[in-house]
Amino acid sequence: MSSLQGNPICSKANEANVIRFCRPGIGGEEGPGSSDNSSIATCSPLSCASSDSFEFVPNSPSSCQCFCAAPLGVVLRLRSPSITDFRPYENPFEVYVTTNLLLYTYQLYIDSFEWQESHRLWMNLKFFPQCSTTMHQFNDSEIHRLMNAIATFTLPPNETFGPYDLLNFTLLGPYSYIKVVLESSKSGLSKGVVSAIVLGAIFCATSLFFAVAVVFWLKQNKHKKSKEQQREFISSEGYMQLTFSLVTKVPIKIEGVRGFSFEELEVATNNFSISAQVGQGGYGKVYRGILTDGTIVAIKRAQEGSLQGQKEFFTEIETLSRLHHRNLVSLVGYCNEEGEQMLVYDFMPNGSLRDLLSDRFKKLLNFGRRLQIALDSSKGILYLHTEADPPIIHRDIKTNNILLDSKFTAKVSDFGISKIVPVADGDEVLTGHISTTVRGTPGYLDPEYFLTHKLTEKSDVYGIGIVFLELLTGMRPISHGRNIVREVLGACQSGMMFSTIDRSMGPYPSECIKRFMALALKCCEDESALRPSMLEVVRELENISMMLPKGDAVLPDLDAFSSGGSVFSRLAQFSNSEPFVTADLGGSDLVSGVIPSIRPR
Template sequence: MNLTGQLSGDIGSLSELQYLDLSFNVDMTGSLPQAIGSLKKLSTLCLTGSGFTGPIPSTIGSLQQLVNLSLNSNRFNGQIPNSIGNLSKLYYLDLTNNLLEGSIPVSDGINPGLDMLLQAKHFHLGMNKLSGTIPPRLFSSNMILIHVLFDNNNLNGSIPSSLGFVQTLEMVRFDRNSLSGPLPSNLNNLTNVNELSLSNNNLTGAMVNLTGMNSLSNLDMSNNSFNASDFPPWIASLPSLITLKMERTQLQGQVLVDLFSRPYLQTVVLRNNHFNGTLNIGTTYSNQLQLIDFQNNSITNFTQNTGNITLLLEGNPVCEQTNQVAESYCIASSPNSSYSTPPNNCLQVTCNSDQVASPNCKCSYPYKGTMFFRALSSLDLKNSSYYSDLAEFLMQTLKSYALPVDSVSLSNPTVDSSGYLELSLEVFPSGEESFNKTGITMVGFVLNSLIFNPPSLFGPFYLIAYAYGNYAVLAGVYAFHQKKRAERASEQNNPFAHWDVNLGNGGVPQLKSAKRFSFEELKKYTNNFSEGNSIGSGGYGKVYQSTLPTGEVIAIKRAQRDSMQGGLEFKTEIELLSRVHHKNLVSLVGFCFEQGEQMLVYEYIPNGTLMDSLSGKSGIRLDWMGRLKATLGAARGLVYLHEHANPSIIHRDIKSNNILLDESFNAKVADFGLSKSELDSERNSVTTQVKGTLGYLDPEYYMTQQLTKKSDVYSFGVVMLELITARRPIERGKYIVGEVRKAMDKTKDLYNLHEIIDPFIGLGKSLKGLEEFVNLAMRCVEESGDKRPTMDEVVKEIEKIMQLAGMNLSADSEPSSANYVEVSKGSSHHPYNSDSFGYSGSFPPSMIELQSK
């Protein structure tokens, strides 16, 4: 917006204001007025990257509707107000990169504190001057935090064991403080943590065993004073490990060869320790391994071929041997580099003193700035490929917004004292000597850290741009309507502009279970997407069956052009799907996102949808026992989404067409993919565009326009009625819920539902538990959500019904002739044909809600 001056106290008169975003107005100065506390309806206060000074006003604690408080990258000083603890709806707290000092406030019976923010998921307090200890009272098992980022402060004392009670945590950063003492023994309770950074402290004692932290992908304990010990064997057992950094941690002996076979491992930094003997990385090391740094140890022997892996052994005895001195791994790597983007095969030109030659050898006035990345300490600054990849990625991003950019140049990479990589940036105009004001604004907008996601190697960043002519610019110039307009234009011109999997993407979570397939791979597996491999189609595109070289059978869902998501939406969807694992949910095997294609690869489910079974289309009919088994499986899948996924997931489109049957007739829930998400400040949840299915939609939605977990329960109740009637929810103008309710007579056998019950269910046989099943279904479809059970309660009731029917709950994998009736043998009709097929992860806007627990 390029606003200047101070924020007037008159802002307090805007009593109906709900959203205030003054981000990236570097020339806004002065303090935040106390009158800000009068904006009682404010849900978002975002002042990121502006010039505010002075203390944060205590009146901010009066904003009871506040969900997002982002005051990062200003010059606020003084202490963090205790009153922030009164913000009971707060979801996101970001005070990073200010001048805040004093202790972290917690409640004391009189004054509030941050420990009272039980709905918060983000505590970002890094890069300040905070001191004192991390209060044990700050954390509790009632919290749902996922990020605790306290790096680059002056905190001392020990890490409190109460941290281990917050089992929702995904990222913990306490690096670059003065913390001391031993690590809490319960750290391994944090099984969802994927990044743990404790480097550059004074931690002592034994290195705690982190076995069980199966999500841990980035571990950094460098530069501490732990007890001298051999390499901990538990490190080699971490299944998701990507980056391991333990520089100067008193480790000795030899590294277990199993470490290097971790499937996702990319970076190992163990320099400045006491490892000795032979370094052995084995023959089955990770194909993603990029860097092994053992500089300044006592390694005496290494003879393996490491291929394209960068190996650093300088400062070890092995490099003092005559025949090893010339080996590349014995050549010292300088800390900084004089790299500059080279010319693009053109003749160098001489420019006027105030102009600069671009990589395309054209003289002009470039947009200049410095990019600051949270660098890996292991980054080899002399490796020019890092910077050429980044420059290409920057160029692609700028071009995707149709900006007149000739080229991009990067130079002078250095790492500062806080561990941030600094890179000088120049963006050159195309066709003119300089950018006009609109061009400058748009370049700054696109390079805003809210828009541009760099390759994952570089991680999160911010950019400060220099004065340009008469314009003072800051990358991150943010006007809401401009942002939306540019996003729409980018999506229309290039739906993949925001993310290229070949170059990676920043931030966490990392994809661990989903494989990235190239377009050529999937083209080969499907015989060039031949009709012979096609097994289904719908409004989104086609589905193809194939077999991987491993023998695994897969289903490939290929989006057609008009049903594709935006790049960020597609990225969010596969990140979500790759984290959701349950035997009653369809598993994502991988994805493809290149050459104008969006494809999702799933496990192949051979027996089609529950709808196809009930209609006879699949050639398979389930009897009563088989239907109970399918009901329990689908219900368990939903309980996982509601109660165990993090964040919890509201499916929003439960129907028989989204429940698939595997080879043993176990039910698997599909179509729980994410698209078009936005923060719902009223419910502290992430919601998506609503598009339910007629006949399954919660009646309360028509009044509230909100879908909840109880909405899923309603839809599931409709599916239960389908299971006993084999009728669609609305058939020949009649609604299944109303028809069952009208026909029911609890004084009669089978509740007088003989005319409605599907004959294939096994009429004439004993249908033990059917009446209880109907009772449960009718409770699920109560008009009021308050009267419906939870899915967890539904599972318990179904288990009781199955026991009443004489079924063994543990025998839920092997089929038997008593579970199903196979009809139409030899039918050429594929169970997933036509519009009935629906694997999870739809490309059009799907029905899901991520909700705080």
């Protein structure tokens, strides 16, 4: 394609398609901030099937010249960029996008851009797969990861480029089978109607402001009476009344949940001191507290603007109050005073599975213990799917939400975005799925659920499958642009399965590893129909456990380290000891010391 470089039109920043037609021509002089595309001039057009929507990667590195691949098209619109000329910011934008999507810079090409009314910047982007001699297109897992990240606005706010709107995914050639429907941003309302709505909203907001001011003044003069009314959440029968809205109060009675005052939890945590803090997440901070009766608890305190809103707060209370299983975290109580949202749980001294899979504590997890953690977690999820009344889909199974008590018994936690499965009379499930907005954590998100918005119990199966792969490999679900399912599946298909196993696991029985890996990959099938049920998962894990030689189920008893303190102080004492090796294992059935080709976590 010929270039207009040097033409006066190229000096007009607001002209459409400047970036496409004003870049240096193929083989021409390289301009400032442009990619070196001269190598494409020597590529044979016959080596790239353009008819099938394949094309040469414009910015491919010198080590991968003439790389032909199928791009994934994305159309974005920057809503309020702080710049007036995009060309000098082309490279920073590419770095900003690829860094947050865990891609190499050459994998993104800005095909065209155009300034629109109200200072908005429309652009057409092309994402190319990583340079490879065998793969020339994204696989399903990577497509789902990228589309999920872009559609859920994973890119953090940027002062230069501002927020963005996702307008379209361009899925041609090998991606044409993927169907995505995006809601139109047009409201269809006339300007007159919009103006009326705006004026009405301003009037209502002004009235509401004065009303709130009056109410606030009245409440300040009746502070003591207000606190007494707050404590009336607890009735004489031990029930709790909660409200889902500050405007419309819908009382919910939940039996067996204790309501704590703010002062009680403040005392329990020594005024929420830093020394009592044991964790932090998107919801807020987690503290270790000691109640007046000596009970040690974990207190999850929401921070202002937390990701978990009022609805999720009440959902978790209501859900946990009626779930009782040894592999589910038990709710002790709650606090809903003085603008605070706090949940009180049984304290889990060994932290989360994510903590234990960190490099500092991996030596505590031999294969038998990892298998037991997998079995415990699966039993907890199985209870949710089959024994809870009504059944529950967790929707956010991940290593952060699997906690371990003093005896390393795994317990599933965090039910803030869980969904209840509708059940008809006679205990018959109405439908096979729930149509809902996609929620969850990238890397653990069921790809079929992401594309169809149809949530099923198999979505939890996918999440636990990712957890199994983490237990086996020590890898994170997504790291340095690598997807754990893709990496492990590729290694297995090439006969290199054992190269992915976490070296810190120590000796392990190879046949158990093979069956555990096969189960994990089966859980991570893209199609939910191909995944096993949780009942099948539990049965297979029990069968694998029976294959273990006696004495190899777990590490030596660690109860000696469970008398107080956190996982970080206690487990450090054990991390320098010799790894446990069972005497019942023959050398022919041990696989250890293999240098993995995939970087472990």
